[in-house]
Amino acid sequence: MEIRELSPSFKMSITISNQQSSMTLNSDIAFVNGDKLYVTPFEHNGVILNFNSNAVVISMIAYQEEKTPFLWKVVHITRENIDGVNYHVITSDVAGVKINRRENFRVFIGIDGKATILGKEVPFDVMVKDVSESGFAILVDVTSPVKINKNEAVMIDFYDSVVDERFTLSGRVVRAEVAERYVLYGCRLLKDNDLMRRYIANKQLANRVNSNKKKI
Numbered sequence: 001m002e003i004r005e006l007s008p009s010f011k012m013s014i015t016i017s018n019q020q021s022s023m024t025l026n027s028d029i030a031f032v033n034g035d036k037l038y039v040t041p042f043e044h045n046g047v048i049l050n051f052n053s054n055a056v057v058i059s060m061i062a063y064q065e066e067k068t069p070f071l072w073k074v075v076h077i078t079r080e081n082i083d084g085v086n087y088h089v090i091t092s093d094v095a096g097v098k099i100n101r102r103e104n105f106r107v108f109i110g111i112d113g114k115a116t117i118l119g120k121e122v123p124f125d126v127m128v129k130d131v132s133e134s135g136f137a138i139l140v141d142v143t144s145p146v147k148i149n150k151n152e153a154v155m156i157d158f159y160d161s162v163v164d165e166r167f168t169l170s171g172r173v174v175r176a177e178v179a180e181r182y183v184l185y186g187c188r189l190l191k192d193n194d195l196m197r198r199y200i201a202n203k204q205l206a207n208r209v210n211s212n213k214k215k216i
Contacts, residue, residue: 113158
């Protein structure tokens, strides 16, 4: 996909990476002019960010609800003021490519969270092991009195400090596996979650960036 094919109906985010870390930022598409994508400026503490540094690599993901995201592995961002309105302008020397759904393997999370069995409404501690576009897996301490039956619906809540976002997901238990210290419950999402789709895509991209760094 070319940038000129995007429209304000798409949602988008960028991931900024250097040798030490990466950060994901979201924005809204204002309009497209030729091969330039104009978006609401990315800000931090009320200050519009500057992307002139050559020490970072910037990638972009754009998607529409319930559709496969497109990834631009490298984009360039400048600033422009039109009629007194500030924009960040995104361009790229390469076309965006689909992130194949079959590549959307489960992304490891490893974050503590809370869960409730729907209809019982008593929260208990879990670790969110991994997530995918179709489901998630949670770990419950084997000593916990909580036992979840197959086909029961579970709601989980967790916060990822890296992206500064909180997630609430609901799923139905499709499998349970007992390990030495934990019981693993695999759950299928009760409904599509657009925020989770973007989150997974960004996690995948960050994993790829980190993997490429290790090869250098």
